[in-house]
Amino acid sequence: MKLPQFEYLEPKSIGKACQVLKEQGGKALAIAGGTDLLMALKNWLKTPEMLVDLKGIPRLNQMIYSNKNGLEIGPLVSLRHLANNTIIRNKYPILSQAASEVGTPQLQSMGTIGGNLCQDNLCVYYNRSPMSRQMFDPCHKLGGNVCHAVKGSKTCWATFCGDMAPALLVLRAKVKIRDSNGESIIPLSEFYSGDGKKPNILKPGEIISEIRVPPLPSYSGGSYFKLRLRKAIDYPLLGVALNLTMENKEGICKDVALALTGVERAPLWIKEVDRLKGKKLVEEIIEELAEAAHKQAHPLNNICELTPAYRKDMVKVYVERAFHQALKVAKRGGQA
């Protein structure tokens, strides 16, 4: 497939990268692992005049863990590294689990955690070759003014299908956003816009420069379950991440977080779980939680496989599975 032509720049510092991206406005795009971007280029969905390579910038692919501060992950850390790293596997198994579920082993070597968080939303009416796009009027995401997935909609409904975002959300991760003037830290939950056309809040010239995951207390456990047709390659048709912390082995809930992917325009944060705090984790409560997630999930017919009704039904099943798995880990008293 023929790619559009572009200039290629390798800045040696993040400041320089931000500066160039800002000067170019939307005409330049940053490239990390490139797995998401290359496909958009091959389909001519994005036609940047310049690519700004982040690979050569020192320290962006480093990761630091301490019991006091938790985990600081550079945006260029590969998914393969996250999946295989011993510290991550012991301390934050939900992260290694989610990373090992992305795409294929090849895509995990290439793809980065920052890139995965910035993954563009998907829609069958958008992610097509230039020729097969001609079958439809240009949609919102292509700069037109119709939505083929939700007829009559004035906004874009492309679905967020990243695997890492829900796992990091339930760990209450924060992202550091860098621009040419300085940096700010925001909770990952504020990073997503809920607009299918432009899924995150980054403006030209802004880059995720770090992902921070707080340390986990003891009796804490997390899990990520992903629904898809094949055990590899596919994007999540539904992904459920759950992290819970108990007071002690007795099963009194101290903190719990639940997030879904593949069923909305942004990763879906299920707020009802707050009601579980201080309660004993019994079956009825878990059913209630699954019910709340089911109600909020909004899968659409804009991803090829499996019907929206089936994916919505599976929300309950997957929340319960994720819950029991997380509980098992938490009851062992530690993280691994």
Add this chain to the structure above:
Amino acid sequence: MKRNITLNINGEFYELVVKTNQTLLDVLREQLGLVGTKKGCDSGTCGACTVIIDGEPFLSCMTLAIRCKNRIITTIEGLVKNGQLHPLQKSAMEHEAVQCGFCTPGWLLSAKVLLDNNPNPTREEVRTAIAGNLCRCTGYQKIEESILAVAEGKVKGKIN
């Protein structure tokens, strides 16, 4: 928009002029004639274009050639050492793990990365390692067996 780059492929250094928008796959096949690396889907799904970069499996169709400077690239042509096939290649022949042959270079390289990091994989680990290599003849059983046979030392020759 062309650039001069040097690529390290199978231990040889190649001085090349590449376009910024050329994939590694196209450079390997069209400029260097290393056609063992196959172009299947050309969109990051099938794994036929798998190469090893710095010890990890990569899709050459989704990698810009210009980003491969200063990296160590191994293609299927690099598995042969001193005229001797790699044990994985011998095993593939012995186990008749090749049908049409189009996916073969890709999974051989995925398997090499697996064995380089984990010399004694379980069947499940083999399956995970080759999960990114689609075989449309669906001959996965024999592919798995041929990889496991190498891990179990049933095939002569050096792995590395």
